[in-house]
Amino acid sequence: MNKSRIELLDVVALTVDLSEYNLYRGQVGTVVELLAGGAAFEVEFSDRNGRTYESVGLRPEQIMVLHFEPASPDSVPEMVTA
Numbered sequence: 286m287n288k289s290r291i292e293l294l295d296v297v298a299l300t301v302d303l304s305e306y307n308l309y310r311g312q313v314g315t316v317v318e319l320l321a322g323g324a325a326f327e328v329e330f331s332d333r334n335g336r337t338y339e340s341v342g343l344r345p346e347q348i349m350v351l352h353f354e355p356a357s358p359d360s361v362p363e364m365v366t367a
Contacts, residue, residue, distance in 0.1 A: 291326055293319055297348040306339050313351065 291297065295316045302309045308330060318327035320342055328348060330339045 290323070291316060291345060291348070291350055293317070296351045296353075297326075297328060298351055299343075299347065300349050301347050303341065303347075306341055308339060308341065314348075 293316055297314055297316060299308060299310050299312050299314070312330060314328040314330040316326045317329045317340070320327055325342050325344055326348065328341055328343050329337050330341075331337050
């Protein structure tokens with residue numbers, strides 16, 4: 286699994302604090318829309334009951350895709366710098 290691009294419905298985590306939205310590094314959301322031809326993403330943050338508490342447009346360097354399966358041995362990790 287060497288996925289280098291963020292796609293619709295990916296589960297992501299914040300890599301930065303966004304205190305103006307009361308969101309902090311590590312909070313988990315879902316990509317619900319691709320913006321600017323995939324240069325930015327609308328990420329929805331929901332509580333445990335599925336209620337959305339924030340929806341924010343984010344740049345790729347502000348999020349990381351969470352993976353739920355082991356990576357294949359021949360995959361190369363992608364380095365993201367902010």
